[in-house]
Amino acid sequence: MKFGVIVFPGSNCDHDAYHVVSKHVGQPVDFIWHKETDLSAFDAVIIPGGFSYGDYLRAGALSRFSPVMGAVKEFASEGKFVFGICNGFQILCESGLLPGALMRNAGLHFVCRHVNIRIENDNTPFTNELENGRVLSIPVAHAEGNYVCDDMTFDQLEENGQIVFRYCDEDGMLTDESNPNGARSNIAGICNLDRNVLGMMPHPERACEEMLGSNDGRDIFRSLTNAIVYAEARV
Amino acid sequence: MKANVYVTLKPSVLDPQGKAIQHSVELLGMKNIADIRQGKFFEIALDSTISEAEASAAAEKIAKDVLANPVIEDYKVEIVQ
Numbered sequence: 001m002k003f004g005v006i007v008f009p010g011s012n013c014d015h016d017a018y019h020v021v022s023k024h025v026g027q028p029v030d031f032i033w034h035k036e037t038d039l040s041a042f043d044a045v046i047i048p049g050g051f052s053y054g055d056y057l058r059a060g061a062l063s064r065f066s067p068v069m070g071a072v073k074e075f076a077s078e079g080k081f082v083f084g085i086c087n088g089f090q091i092l093c094e095s096g097l098l099p100g101a102l103m104r105n106a107g108l109h110f111v112c113r114h115v116n117i118r119i120e121n122d123n124t125p126f127t128n129e130l131e132n133g134r135v136l137s138i139p140v141a142h143a144e145g146n147y148v149c150d151d152m153t154f155d156q157l158e159e160n161g162q163i164v165f166r167y168c169d170e171d172g173m174l175t176d177e178s179n180p181n182g183a184r185s186n187i188a189g190i191c192n193l194d195r196n197v198l199g200m201m202p203h204p205e206r207a208c209e210e211m212l213g214s215n216d217g218r219d220i221f222r223s224l225t226n227a228i229v230y231a232e233a234r235v
Numbered sequence: 236m237k238a239n240v241y242v243t244l245k246p247s248v249l250d251p252q253g254k255a256i257q258h259s260v261e262l263l264g265m266k267n268i269a270d271i272r273q274g275k276f277f278e279i280a281l282d283s284t285i286s287e288a289e290a291s292a293a294a295e296k297i298a299k300d301v302l303a304n305p306v307i308e309d310y311k312v313e314i315v316q
Contacts, residue, residue: 058304065301094304101306106251148248148307182251 001228003029004042006072006088008063013049013085016205021046024208025221034066043228044081045072047088049141049203059102059144060090069095079231081125081224082197086142089189089199098192098199099157100149106182110143114213115180117188117202118168121161124191125227126198129219135172136165136216138202140180145201147183147190157190165189165200236281238294239313242303243274277302290314 003021007014014031021029032045034052039045053062063069069091076082076097084092092098105111114137119130130136149157157163165188169178174186181201189200204217244250250272257271279297281290294312303310 057302061301061304093306099306101304103248103307104251106249108251108255146251150247150306182249 001027001225001232002042003027004032004039004045005029006032006034006045006047006068008034008050008052008066008091010052010054011048011050011087013087013203013205016203017046017048017085020205020208020217020221024218025225027225032068034063034068037067037071039068039071039075039080042075042080043231044083044224045075047072047082047084047091048205049086049088052087052091055087055144058090058094060087060092060094063087063091064095073097076192076197079194079196081227083126083224084197084199085203085205086140086145086201089201090144092197092199097197098190099153100147100190102144102201103146103148104144105142105146105180110141111145111180112139112141113180114139114207115188115202116168116170116172116178117165117200118172118174120163120166121191123161124164124195124198124223126191126220126223127164128226129223133172135168135170136204136207136219137214138204138207138217139213140202141206142181142201145181145183147181147187147201149184154184157187160193162190162193162195163187164191164198165202236283236285236287236290237315238279238281238290238297239315240277240279240294240298240302241274241311241313242277242298242308243310244272245307245309248307275302287314
């Protein structure tokens with residue numbers, strides 16, 4: 001089993017993701033420079049948070065053209081796991097690997113605090129250690145996390161169980177106050193139809209140690225590890 | 236030859252930045268402002284050897300594939316001699 005963490009110019013959560021996979025999940029992990037085009041050594045790639053290409057044009061818009069993204073598309077089409085966090089989620093939407101787009105926060109401010117998110121689908125490679133309705137405390141840190149999509153896309157997301165996380169209050173209720181960025185229907189994270197590509201705005205890699213205020217993020221990384229073990233056993 | 240590309244949010248997409256700008260303009264004492272929406276403007280200089288049709292096709296492609304995100308934005312291309 002091997003995890004990869006993609007590094008773009010301007011990524012800044014790459015070391016956090018690497019640390020969590022190596023220390024808390026206990027699995028081999030390597031950095032992947034964005035000019036790389038061969039991902040055959042990996043079972044899962046993490047597209048980390050940060051400000052790739054300085055967020056020029058739109059957050060994630062220019063990263064789509066990095067050589068590694070062609071390889072990521074192929075990797076995803078083979079059913080391997082792609083996990084985009086924050087800027088990684090923006091890149092996945094810009095690349096067309098996930099539907100919709102992430103716009104400027106409704107309140108215009110950069111929001112940096114712990115939020116509560118509710119598990120909406122526990123039947124994905126990223127949530128198999130969790131249960132529907134469970135509330136996780138995970139930090140967000142973004143200015144462009146306001147998820148938008150058209151009505152048809154939204155209906156498809158709902159019908160296919162592609163909405164994986166929603167912002168909620170500490171009791172799991174979906175309220176406007178608990179939505180940090182104005183995202184449609186409190187959406188915090190979605191997956192593709194095949195469920196092997198997931199993007200989320202909150203940072204689970206920053207919530208894996210008690211001393212950081214929460215270790216709720218670990219279950220997401222553990223879920224992904226389970227999914228890789230399961231996929232390996234099937235081959 | 237030059238191409239001007241205007242990228243604007245689709246009418247159905249809310250524009251919180253435009254709203255904030257409108258609010259500031261109103262604080263200036265300006266009245267009768269119904270709405271302000273923010274967009275982006277790009278100037279693309281093209282080789283003088285190509286035809287207007289080629290310039291237009293190139294600018295369209297750049298606008299569609301790079302400058303605008305079709306999920307949330309519209310674009311308009313203008314060729315200037």
